[in-house]
Amino acid sequence: MPLDASSPRVRLADVSPTIALGPLDGRYRPTVAPLVDHLSEAALNRARVEVEVEWVIHLTSHGVVPGAPALAPDEQQYLRDVVATFGADEVAELAEIERTTVHDVKAVEYFLKRRIAASPDALRADTVLPRVNELVHFALTSEDVNNLSYALMVRGAVHDVWTPAAVALTDEVAALAAEHAAVPMLALTHGQPATPTTLGKELAVLAHRLRRQLRRIASDEYLGKLNGATGTYGAHLAAVPDADWQAVSRTFVEHLGLTWNPLTTQIESHDWQAELYADVARFNRVLHNLATDVWTYISRGVFTQIPVAGATGSSTMPHKVNPIRFENAEANLEISSALLDALASTLVTSRLQRDLTDSTTQRNIGPAFGHSLLAIDNVRRGLRALSVDTAMLARELDGNWEVLGEAVQSAMRAASVAGVAGMDNPYERLKELTRGHRLTAQDMREFVDGLGLPQDVTERLRNMSPASYTGLAAALVAHLA
Incomplete structure (x- = not known):
């Protein structure tokens, strides 16, 4: 009989270690874990620290602010080591600071100032680092830091994690196409027998489509801005009127490996994100087409699935080997594309000079790429477990x-x-x-x-x-x- 509602039960929200709310941080964590280094909240804070550090180094290296001392190489390295060693303790410390500031970027500023204040213990006694303490977050608005941080994070996730997986998948599809280039197969148009083709050619069509989207993604730009509270350099000029602030901004953004956006409101306009997410979503949809086609080929008997020792296909029908990899991929591609579509449509709009809708929206970039990465992994695993039934293909052709x-x-x-x-x-x-x-x-x-x-x-x-x-x-x- 059902458990009585009054019976005590464990409160899962209080269990330690913490139980994940979503599958990407639970069931599927091993597959998507590489994205954590780029698109997690901790990665966002590390990127913010990096931007703040590089800004201090940029200002002092180029003599932008009169009277600011140049940093010696070991002092610059000390600051960059704050980024390199950013880990669990630093995440906890930032969270503790933010409980007081109730502002995430301000917490990063105070965090870095703590490290600068502690520098004499880590460097020589005559270090000049304490003198540049007020160059941390100098003339910046939070969005100067945030937009650059997200650009670095997304670029890293795409270049270092998602694209290598997507390219590997596409190469595997291309290899299958080459292997089966001459294997004749009855084509079906509108589900009816049609002019024969080869299995390899049909796989090649999908590989060609995927590669085209990958070329688009590889050419996408990652924009950044640094121009103050409403994009006017107001505070910059008020503090140091003789500096060429547009040149300082451009060289700093380009130093980070990004494309400089000269015209913005308080926020970088996010159009580049919308363009990138549309391209990734289109890759997803082509891959979805591959998954549904392969599923259909399995259903028709074109492909047989190689059983995995000990694995269960159906909980009640012993003979079955379900095409679960391709079905799982379909679902995750649909979720990913829906999230990417939402990001692309939402991020391009901000009321007047600034609203905060993008703040929470951008925190869902990780799940959008996570579901895509999970789907890519599933398709790759599924393709490796397929065998072509050439005898079945021959019988089908001879019957038509x-x-x-x-x-x-x-x-x-x-x-x-x-x-x-x-x-x-x-x-x-x-x-x-x-x-x-x-x-x-x-x-x-x-x-x-x-x-x-x-x-x-x-x-x-x-x-x-x-x-x-x-x-x-x-x-x-x-x-x-």
């Missing part, structure tokens, strides 16, 4: 000789143009012969023999079979090379 009707009527058209008599209404004659009828090889050859085509054409058509009627399919796979 009517698909040669296209070839015969096309040859009749060509003969008619060349002046051969008796080639009237070729399409209609083949339609009458084939539509709604299942033909044998003998049926098709007898029809060809009675057409009165030139002998060489008759022989070519008589020697043709559904398995050989694949045109240039096998050769087309070479476009992937």
